[in-house]
Amino acid sequence: MPVKNRSIKTFYNHKCMQPNPYRIFWDLEILTEKLTPEEKMKLTSTERLQMHKPYGYCYAVIRMDSSFNYEIISHNLYKGSNALEKFVKRIEGELLNIQEDLSAQAEIIMAPGDLKAYNEVTECWICKKSFLKPLSEALQKFEEAKHRLLEVIEWEASMREDHPEKKKIQKEYQEALSGFNCKIKDHDHISGKYQDPAHDTCNK
Structure with a gap:
């Protein structure tokens, strides 16, 4: 049973309560292909019938301030070969851009009063x-x-x-x-x- 004055959990990591200034929404498109006899021969006790192969992706990078005003600052759509490799490379580039942007903080703006x-x-x-x-x-x-x-x-x-x-x-x-x-x-x-x-x- 809960004990009085000892049953309250408090969150003290205040910085993690602040809105995250960046969000990346993404989606991968996958095609399923049947395994070849040679691929099935490589299996041990696991029975696999199909292989999932990335075929395309899309993502959007959104920047948002503490007042929840947001803007889409980058996006990309791709369908074709090497989709997963291209996706990872693009996201790594976006992360570098985000780090560069966050390293230059906006100057404080104070209103009258x-x-x-x-x-x-x-x-x-x-x-x-x-x-x-x-x-x-x-x-x-x-x-x-x-x-x-x-x-x-x-x-x-x-x-x-x-x-x-x-x-x-x-x-x-x-x-x-x-x-x-x-x-x-x-x-x-x-x-x-x-x-x-x-x-x-x-x-x-």
Whole structure:
């Protein structure tokens, strides 16, 4: 039997609750061909009567923002030989295009009154929890990481080459920044539309 206050399951992976900006709808057309006697001879205990052979495909790539406004950005229809190989090659190309598009986020667009509303809101729109002031330990860790990162930048400017520990120090800085779990302006990376304030970690 369910136990009071212990029978509620909560989903905390907030980033997976956001709309996926891309969708690919696809379909494969298959022809069935009877097996030849030679192909049947290769079988062991499994009895197969027909072979499924891809003959064609179609797909559409749809991009959608957080307001569910969508557009078809790519599509393709094919019938003929080597359908499966051509389909896989086309989809791999589409995935590269999607990754390139997502790597260039749209600049945030704030309407009149959005900044005032942002300053007044006291809880994250994603997890519904309050924004808390960072602890002194987190502040100290951030200042130390920031100082090390500035030293790296100055070193690279004078030496004109990459610092040997640049990636490590950048990672430490990002971790220290995430420790704040501070209030940030969440926006749609596709349309640029400002949404609401959110925790830094909820917005990852």
